[in-house]
Amino acid sequence: MPKPYPEEFRRDVVRVARERGPGVSVEQVARDFGIHQTTLNA
Structure with missing residues (x-):
């Protein structure tokens, strides 16, 4: 299973x-x- 994205990365992507x-x-x-x-829709 792939590693989850770091919290900071996820926050940045969602903000943008x-x-x-x-x-x-x-x-x-x-x-x-x-x-x-689809990663953003999850």
Whole structure:
């Protein structure tokens, strides 16, 4: 099983996803962080 992402990384990703601007998809945020978009939907 893969190791969980560090807490700080998860906080940063969630913050960026919540504060994303118009036209920026969750898929784009995930791609920017190098993770799969379904990771953000979990």
